[in-house]
Amino acid sequence: MTSVIHTEQLTKTYGAHRGIAELDLDVEQGEIFGFLGPNGAGKTTTMRVLLDLIRPTAGRAEVFGIETTADPVAIHRRIGYLPGEFDLYDRLTGADTIAYFANLRDGVDTAYAAELVERLGLDPSRKYKEYSKGNKQKVGLVVALQHRPDLLILDEPTSGLDPLVQQTFFEIIREARAEGRTVFLSSHVIDEVDRTCDRVAIIREGRLVQVDRIDAIRKLAFHHVELVFTEPVATAIFAGLEGVSEVVADGTILRMRVNGPIGGVLAAAAPHGIVDVVSREPNLEDVFLAQYGVAS
């Protein structure tokens, strides 16, 4: 696979303030890559470095094999970007705004731009300043998508969109993947990321804490395990087992989190009259919250 985005020890600080630290990241061609983290973790900083809007303090970043500071224009020619926060030109209509950015790319496939407008349900005849937050976001999405870029860098693309439009948006980016294009996005709609992304990275306080395929992350992560006994059982029997945590008793039911294989748990439960076992695979939200020390 070819790396579309490649960073090595990428670091950005703002004076005394942390931005990102020693980020090593590879995003492969044709994948949808989710970039997760709470507010202020460094997602936007990473994206802005990739676009050469800000320059690394240390380390390096490449997009399409081109160092971001060396030839940003060559990179921009092949990317579509949606900032997390933006405000465009109040006096232009949606159509004017989209046409302007199309012109700056020396023209785009107008039929595709029109299709995007239709699918996202945008009325392009209104002035930008008259749009609601969601409609402004739609204008930004059309601007980012209309030229069918090889790489989409989307910072919170679903922010302000209603659930139906969110669904349409994820359809559009799945189509982009089907065409061999790459999507690098940050989002707080974790279940959609879970369903749509091939791989995710979780960033915490400027550092990457996990990067993997979603199914692999799930496997590596804990399971929620529920054991039903014939009569109450002491939690201490399980609390000391390897990989077991947060054991809670509720009458004849014991609930716990188990990291890794649950064979040891079953072996410990067998002598105590176990009648049922429920093991739920974690979703991405569980993983995400666990990385931040918050139980789901």
Add this chain to the structure above:
Amino acid sequence: MTAGADLLVRRMTSGRPWSRVMGLRSVYAKTVRDSRWTALIVGLVAGGLFIVGAAPLAVQFPTAADRLALVAQAESLPVIMRGLLGDPIAVDTLGGFLSWRIGNILAVMLSLWSVLALSSTLAGEARKGSLDLLLSTPHARRTIALQKVGGHLTALTVAMVIGALLTWVTGMVFATLPGDNIPLTAALGHFLLTGLLVLAGGAVAFAASPFVGHGQAAGLGAVAAFGTYLVSSYGALSPALETLGSLSWYQWTAAHRPLAGQWDLAPVLGLAAIIAGLLAIGIWGFVRRDVGQATAVGWLRLPGLPAGIGGPFRRALADRTGSAIGWGLGLGIYGAMIALSAEAFAESLGQIKGIEEMIAILYPGLDLTQPAALLQLSFFSFGSLMFGLAAATFVSGWSSDEANRRLDVVLTTPLSRARWFVASAGAVMAAVAITSTVVAAFIGLAIVTQGYDAVSAIEGILALGLYTAAFAGVGLAVGGALRPGSAGLATGVFVIGSFLLAFLGPALDLPDLLVQASLFSHVGQPMAGVFDVPGLVAAAALAIGGVLVGMIGLQRRDVGR
């Protein structure tokens, strides 16, 4: 295809022939498009002033003898009286007269356009986030910056050409004596200089903007634009100002008066080179630095009150205090320098035969041995304009609460619209008071250290504060009752319009009723203890009435429209 999609396709495929120069085909074309109305208005105002200015000369000075009397009158004025007009060169010709009466003041007023446009063209877009999107298109930062600057230069050129053409037409229509004709080359030569003088402050702002951000860059540009004009106008007052005057582009180019038949292109080209250098610094800074990561320069940061979270008055005042002190410092230091020149000025007056009698006729009761009198002569008129512009910035900052939708959040607390309006408008008035107090403190200190009585000068500054509150009141009324986004601009236009009306109206032979409609026609000589009581009452009425009108207006209209 839906109607919306159809509209988009039509918009994207309908290429108008001029859209590469003015339209949405490029960053350059969009910059020109965004500036087109401003350029047209600036050109028409510039040319219009020349047309209006030409009429009275033709009527009042129809013969050669009348013109010679005019020359004698103009040349007899000491430097301090000429003040803002500069040296009279060939004022017996139509072109020379217009160049003298209108040339300088027009350039310094219009420079606000360039300062605001060039300080915000990149830094302002960076702040609102649209620059990120723009820079993600396949265009180098240098190209985008060059196109933005090029767009402004084109708009400025169009405005100056309109002005030059109207001036040329003025010469054809109003020429009554030999030498009154204004050649097109002379008109173009004059507006070449005007354009460069307008651009110079903007170039300073543009050079600073990648480093200090939009707001501070605009401040620096404005200081450069107005400061160079002032030190050039009053350089003769003191050695300190004279030294500073040598740094002024108004002084370098003072001999270039094509409308008066006098060309001095070398310094004009020198100024052009300096402007090019400043613009290059701005582009270089923009290319080199992180987008939107301006580093506020510590010594440029104006002080403010701590957070100001005690209520709407304290919140609004905390936001205004920095700029209020900044205006106060700038005007206060300038006034103090003039006050410190009082003795030298009195001495120089004593050496000019008959000047004291002339001043006594023009300004009866003015005691020229007192610094307050000197301040009235040389500080008051331009100082009052600057006070007015300070009010415009306070009102502009005040209106941003609504324009930026903060007010939506504030008014969803148990705070009535009326209470918010009165509190925040009160903070604008308090900002005016802070500026007045700082200026009064500086000037008072300068006068007292020389052993003079500072009371009348301080009273004069406080009266000026009342007039400033009146201008703020007008802006608050517009912002409250009509459009918050236009409040600052409306205040600025009202101030500059009133100033031009009072300053140029009599020279342009405008109807007295119109001239008297300007608040600046009713300020008296307050720094010398001569107060215009009806003017003060009118100012107080405008200040209070403006707040009331705005408050009532805000209660009756939609918020955030």
